[in-house]
Amino acid sequence: MxxxxxxxxxxxxxxxxxxxxxxxxxxxxxxxxxLAFIVSLLECLRDFLRRRNLKEEEDEDEKCDKPxxxxxxxxxDPCIYSQEYLASQGVPVTWNNPxxxxxxASSPNVIEPDSYHLEANTDYIVSVRCHNASTDLAVGVRVxxxxxxxxxxxxxxxxxxxxxxxxxxxxxxxxxxxxxTVAQFPWRTPTAAPGQTRHFCLQAHLSHPMxxxxxxxxxxENTNVHAANPGHVAPGEIVDVDVPLFxxxxxxxxxxxxxxxxxxxxxxxxxxxxxxxxxTERWPLSKRIGSLVPRFRFAEEHLPxxxxxxGDDVHPRSSVRRDRLRFTFGFPKRRTVVxxxxxxxxxxxxxxxxKDFGLPTGMPxxxxxxxxxxxxxxxxxxxxxxxLQVPAAxxxxxxxxxxxRAEGKGGRLAGGVxxxxxxxxx
Amino acid sequence: xxxxxPRFAYCTGPGDARSHKTIGGLLGAVMSLWFTSKVLAxxxxxxxxxxxxxLLLGPCFGIIPATIAIVSMLQDFxxxxxxxxxxxxxxxxxxxxxxxxxxxxxSLDGDRxxxxxxxxxxxxxxxxxxxxxxxxxxxxxxxxxxxxxxQFFGGTVPVAYPGCDEDILTDPNKKxxxxxxxRTKLADYLKAIKGSDPNDGDATSKVYNAMQxxxxxxxxxxxxxxxAGQPKNFQGRYFxxxxxxxxxxxxxxxxxxxxxxxxxxxxxxxxxxxxxxxNNPYEVEHQPRPLNAMFRFDxxxxxxxxxxxxxxxxxxxxxxxxxxxxxxxGIAYGFLCLLPLPPWVAPLVAAILALLIFLLxxxxxxxxxxxxxxxxxxxxxxxxxxxxxxxQLDGDLVAIFGPxxxxxEHAQYFEIHPVKAYYILGRNARSGDIDLFDSAADQRxxxxxxxHNALVDAAMVSxxxxxxxxxxxxxxGPVILRDAPTALSHGLKTRWGGGGWPAPVx
Numbered sequence: 001m002x003x004x005x006x007x008x009x010x011x012x013x014x015x016x017x018x019x020x021x022x023x024x025x026x027x028x029x030x031x032x033x034x035l036a037f038i039v040s041l042l043e044c045l046r047d048f049l050r051r052r053n054l055k056e057e058e059d060e061d062e063k064c065d066k067p068x069x070x071x072x073x074x075x076x077d078p079c080i081y082s083q084e085y086l087a088s089q090g091v092p093v094t095w096n097n098p099x100x101x102x103x104x105a106s107s108p109n110v111i112e113p114d115s116y117h118l119e120a121n122t123d124y125i126v127s128v129r130c131h132n133a134s135t136d137l138a139v140g141v142r143v144x145x146x147x148x149x150x151x152x153x154x155x156x157x158x159x160x161x162x163x164x165x166x167x168x169x170x171x172x173x174x175x176x177x178x179x180x181t182v183a184q185f186p187w188r189t190p191t192a193a194p195g196q197t198r199h200f201c202l203q204a205h206l207s208h209p210m211x212x213x214x215x216x217x218x219x220x221e222n223t224n225v226h227a228a229n230p231g232h233v234a235p236g237e238i239v240d241v242d243v244p245l246f247x248x249x250x251x252x253x254x255x256x257x258x259x260x261x262x263x264x265x266x267x268x269x270x271x272x273x274x275x276x277x278x279x280t281e282r283w284p285l286s287k288r289i290g291s292l293v294p295r296f297r298f299a300e301e302h303l304p305x306x307x308x309x310x311g312d313d314v315h316p317r318s319s320v321r322r323d324r325l326r327f328t329f330g331f332p333k334r335r336t337v338v339x340x341x342x343x344x345x346x347x348x349x350x351x352x353x354x355k356d357f358g359l360p361t362g363m364p365x366x367x368x369x370x371x372x373x374x375x376x377x378x379x380x381x382x383x384x385x386x387x388l389q390v391p392a393a394x395x396x397x398x399x400x401x402x403x404x405r406a407e408g409k410g411g412r413l414a415g416g417v418x419x420x421x422x423x424x425x426x
Numbered sequence: 427x428x429x430x431x432p433r434f435a436y437c438t439g440p441g442d443a444r445s446h447k448t449i450g451g452l453l454g455a456v457m458s459l460w461f462t463s464k465v466l467a468x469x470x471x472x473x474x475x476x477x478x479x480x481l482l483l484g485p486c487f488g489i490i491p492a493t494i495a496i497v498s499m500l501q502d503f504x505x506x507x508x509x510x511x512x513x514x515x516x517x518x519x520x521x522x523x524x525x526x527x528x529x530x531x532x533s534l535d536g537d538r539x540x541x542x543x544x545x546x547x548x549x550x551x552x553x554x555x556x557x558x559x560x561x562x563x564x565x566x567x568x569x570x571x572x573x574x575x576x577q578f579f580g581g582t583v584p585v586a587y588p589g590c591d592e593d594i595l596t597d598p599n600k601k602x603x604x605x606x607x608x609r610t611k612l613a614d615y616l617k618a619i620k621g622s623d624p625n626d627g628d629a630t631s632k633v634y635n636a637m638q639x640x641x642x643x644x645x646x647x648x649x650x651x652x653x654a655g656q657p658k659n660f661q662g663r664y665f666x667x668x669x670x671x672x673x674x675x676x677x678x679x680x681x682x683x684x685x686x687x688x689x690x691x692x693x694x695x696x697x698x699x700x701x702x703x704x705n706n707p708y709e710v711e712h713q714p715r716p717l718n719a720m721f722r723f724d725x726x727x728x729x730x731x732x733x734x735x736x737x738x739x740x741x742x743x744x745x746x747x748x749x750x751x752x753x754x755x756g757i758a759y760g761f762l763c764l765l766p767l768p769p770w771v772a773p774l775v776a777a778i779l780a781l782l783i784f785l786l787x788x789x790x791x792x793x794x795x796x797x798x799x800x801x802x803x804x805x806x807x808x809x810x811x812x813x814x815x816x817x818q819l820d821g822d823l824v825a826i827f828g829p830x831x832x833x834x835e836h837a838q839y840f841e842i843h844p845v846k847a848y849y850i851l852g853r854n855a856r857s858g859d860i861d862l863f864d865s866a867a868d869q870r871x872x873x874x875x876x877x878h879n880a881l882v883d884a885a886m887v888s889x890x891x892x893x894x895x896x897x898x899x900x901x902x903g904p905v906i907l908r909d910a911p912t913a914l915s916h917g918l919k920t921r922w923g924g925g926g927w928p929a930p931v932x
Binding site: 003006007009010011014015016018019022023025026029033034036037040066067068069070071072073074075076077079080081082085086089091098099129131133134135136137139140142172174176177178180208209210212213215216219264265266267268269270271272273274276277278279280281282290293295296298327335336337338339340341342343345346348349 | 455495742791852
């Protein structure tokens with residue numbers, strides 16, 4: 001009986017209605033469809049006259065497989081506090097990276113106040129906070145943690161941790177859109193001779209195949225590894241450190257050195273607003289005229305998906321399904337693709353650019369023997385003597401975060417180091 | 427959240443989901459007749475559907491019911507294809523992880539299809555397991571009675587089982603070419619016992635199905651564990667009907683053809699053949715049928731896979747273009763036959779007009795690419811987008827999000843359809859001509875930096891899918907607050923993400 005009803009409904013309702021609507025479509029088609037076709041021919045003629053070339057244009061799409069529709073793809077932006085990227089935008093930077101911190105493996109919940117007073121030959125857990133600056137989720141972000149000799153820009157890099165068969169330990173993390181996730185690595189700090197302090201620079205590298213911004217993926221953190229108790233400075237003490245500088249290019253370069261007292265402001269808040277970028281299907285005039293022909297299409301209904309009820313038979317009810325699919329008869333619409341991002345960083349950037357982060361009063365900075373600038377041949381290197389004097393009036397417990405940066409031609413950041421000086425009464 | 431992705435095909439519940447053989451409606455009645463008797467079907471359609479109306483109403487008016495009948499059938503087909511063809515397994519979207527075996531490519535219906543080797547299975551493991559399984563059933567495969575399957579074989583062994591080298595992937599003396607040759611040998615053997623039915627291109631022989639089911643039983647065995655001792659069957663429900671997810675005896679359970687017989691010693695020597703048969707609700711001939719595997723099988727690479735499709739709507743456009751064309755024919759014919767013209771003029775002119783209208787509407791709908799699930803050529807408000815489009819490559823490890831369904835066509839398989847979100851986790855490709863067929867040693871050599879199927883475990887699937895479910899759920903608000911270090915970590919700049927954002931409401 002149900003089958004008969006279905007047949008009768010097809011024959012007596014759906015069929016006649018479709019035929020009637022097809023007649024309406026036919027009338028519009030004869031009017032606008034033919035007009036659209038004529039306009040399309042004129043467009044082809046116009047294009048031909050513009051190119052004046054009978055040769056067909058190469059279609060790049062034919063060369064490789066078409067990607068999936070944009071609405072299906074997810075494009076993350078894994079990122080980390082990246083000195084080079086920030087400096088390229090003219091904002092001050094520190095090598096005391098807010099996204100990298102440490103704790104002793106024996107007391108993993110006690111985070112070291114900074115990475116400048118670490119003990120040598122000791123097991124630490126290095127935490128790397130990985131961010132995602134996209135509205136899309138980032139899954140499978142590869143995180144590498146490497147270290148290199150302390151320097152402005154040494155090219156030598158070693159993994160902080162390797163497996164039993166000598167392979168680098170890497171982490172894969174998932175980062176929510178506009179969120180952050182922490183990856184952790186074990187690191188046994190290198191040994192140091194009695195009384196010696198060794199300097200290292202940690203580098204965290206993030207990577208993802210669909211990354212929309214490859215420039216904010218590498219962050220650095222300066223560390224100091226001490227043989228015995230971590231060192232402190234006294235008021236008036238002169239800190240002399242030789243920092244290796246490498247000219248990693250093949251051409252000679254002139255480097256200048258600058259120091260500032262910039263430190264990341266952890267209290268400030270930045271308000272970000274959602275922006276949408278709507279892409280609308282390109283329609284030439286002929287297509288627009290053609291769109292005046294009504295036709296059947298899928299109804300644009302976005303009903304909330306019902307969730308699985310635990311413990312029940314999970315198939316959906318027919319009544320739910322019946323409401324979902326509907327054909328309508330009307331004019332076709334242009335298809336759209338919508339991308340999103342959160343914007344609003346500009347005001348904070350302006351604020352940073354406008355602030356003075358000069359050295360504290362009574363703290364001179366010098367690079368003895370270097371003068372105004374240092375010329376290095378391509379591939380050359382030099383140990384740059386950096387001298388800072390702790391202010392004589394510095395109070396016990398005061399902490400100074402001093403950044404020294406090497407800039408190449410055009411003010412381009414070649415590298416930098418951050419000195420974290422904690423004052424203790426002599 | 428509703429994403430900016432058009433959706434065309436919807437799944438339906440048990441009892442409503444039908445294959446083309448059990449379609450229902452006017453078209454279904456004709457199809458039923460066809461499967462009962464092709465002569466009877468032609469007679470009924472020809473005489474009752476066309477001739478009698480023509481005789482009763484005359485050719486000029488008889489064309490009207492004939493037109494309505496044909497258009498009804500076209501619309502029945504369209505509705506069935508997009509509404510009644512797919513069976514919902516769960517009334518929610520699912521998330522699966524696996525390695526892409528083939529680049530997404532266009533299907534005949536405009537969908538973009540891709541196949542996933544579900545994690546944590548790898549090509550070497552699948553080969554070794556299949557090899558071991560077939561060797562264990564050598565006696566069965568060389569017994570005539572095994573091939574007593576009248577739809578395909580007449581009770582004699584079609585080709586002797588050639589045996590397989592189970593250790594070829596770990597044998598240091600064997601070269602990649604030897605391994606590939608061994609795989610080809612096995613693939614050729616399986617093709618030989620697959621059988622063929624000229625009346626049903628999707629049907630495969632009982633023994634061919636049984637070997638796949640037994641092989642899958644080995645892969646999904648809880649004793650098949652990774653290096654950490656964890657079972658590898660954590661995504662097994664997409665390969666085999668799982669009573670832990672589908673209640674046995676429920677209408678849904680009964681709507682999925684049986685794909686496993688717990689009483690059969692699948693992993694025993696010569697045990698991979700079940701006597702169990704059942705009526706398949708989506709078939710009409712050769713009932714009852716033997717077990718029906720719910721996964722698909724790559725016959726060349728010897729891999730099980732989950733089929734996934736991004737929705738296109740080519741068939742919808744085609745059915746509507748045909749409806750318009752048939753209506754044009756009917757109107758033109760009815761009008762012309764009233765005029766004093768030779769009898770051949772009306773059908774000829776009407777057919778030409780119908781063809782021209784069909785071609786015009788086809789052109790308006792987008793020509794040969796109409797309805798394909800391809801990227802849309804769009805013009806953005808802000809043209810400063812990221813550069814090239816992300817390519818989907820063979821060997822990518824991906825997470826796919828969408829409804830889990832069973833296609834009632836193609837001998838019934840589980841699918842993710844339509845794919846609503848595609849997350850790439852890692853590039854696994856090693857060359858343009860991707861082939862994952864490496865030995866375990868080759869895989870070890872490739873290092874831990876590459877995220878691939880073998881590195882995926884249940885915890886990772888759970889973490890990724892939880893994140894995906896959350897990301898595809900609620901969106902953050904229009905305004906968010908972030909502390910200054912986070913803003914700096916973003917690089918004080920953000921770029922436009924993927925194009926799956928819901929369209930703004932105007």
